Amino acid sequence: MPELPEVEVSRLGITPHIENQIITQVVVRNGQLRWPVPEEVQLLVGQTVMGVSRRAKYLFIDTQAGSAILHLGMSGKLRVVDKDVALVKHDHIDIEFSNGKVLRYNDPRRFGAFLWQQPNTTHALLTKLGPEPLTDEFDSTWLFEKSRGKSTVVKNFIMDNHVVVGVGNIYANESLFKAGIDPRKPAGKISKQKYVALTAHIKQTLAEAIKQGGTTLKDFTQSDGNPGYFAQELLVYGRAGKACLSCDSILKSIKIGQRNSFYCPSCQH
Structure with a gap:
């Protein structure tokens, strides 16, 4: 199961490829993950990625319209690939960008999550979390x-x-x-x-x-x-x-x- 360092490495890996890029399409092939994928994730289309952030083991693709929240669960993986790269089994979600790249979410066990957070709000899953271990708040x-x-x-x-x-x-x-x-x-x-x-x-x-x-x-x-x-x-x-x-x-x-x-x-x- 990916832990915090693996999630942070994923954040660092995908950010250079998608930051400041315009999202052209969100393709949900299987919306039944740990929780159903909400329809609001389609609000990403047409938005520019302002950044990729992390809280605990949740990743956020941040835009002015809101943030997609990704959790890798037990077996989830994120890859940045060219749009024409063939799909493999368990490729459940694609976020496509104007530069021809795709952020592809693969999850054999489907224990991960793809959720939505409105601007200037905190998702219910995040409200009671403790401090980040690599900050001064944790001592x-x-x-x-x-x-x-x-x-x-x-x-x-x-x-x-x-x-x-x-x-x-x-x-x-x-x-x-x-x-x-x-x-x-x-x-x-x-x-x-x-x-x-x-x-x-x-x-x-x-x-x-x-x-x-x-x-x-x-x-x-x-x-x-x-x-x-x-x-x-x-x-x-x-x-x-x-x-x-x-x-x-x-x-x-x-x-x-x-x-x-x-x-x-x-x-x-």
Whole structure:
């Protein structure tokens, strides 16, 4: 499932091709995604793309008429292709531009979304989201104060989009390892000093993943078709049974919140 770095890489990949371009057509071949595609997306036709923005794992194609909201779901991909490039299975939506390019949305599982936001409004899905992790709004004071009295385990805590957006499973595992925090520990029992370290590692890990082009596991490739390379940098995720790169202890895997979680029993307390 694409996480925040993969979505940001997609944003960076498509922006140069569609920014300041006029939308000539929106073709919806299958409007039954996670939610039905609203008819309002046709308001894009004739509009100039002012920019491509992101909030959490949602992408926005911004125009004066409003914004198309895209979410990649479990298996969604965005590609910028020439208009005459042949369709492949699960190519559900095309946004065509006056420069002959097409932004093509492919989603085998159809868990993604293509929605609409009126100008100067906030879609209901976005109203209760926490701060962006790579902004000054997200810091150790925020994380520490939000954690007080919380009995939920820290891994689930930092993956809660009401606390901070975009810290998905891969990056939660990696950040907790770097901070030396056991993912099973209650969030409210962790010290301010540990949260200082954790906040810094969340920011560093996400920023490095974006720089490397995301993490390719099963589904993700960049908008140009190239894979992300951050998977080569993973320290614990997917390495259960292998030696810890810091202490040589054997890494373990457990289920936390129905997600695979990886940790070092020696390094993380």
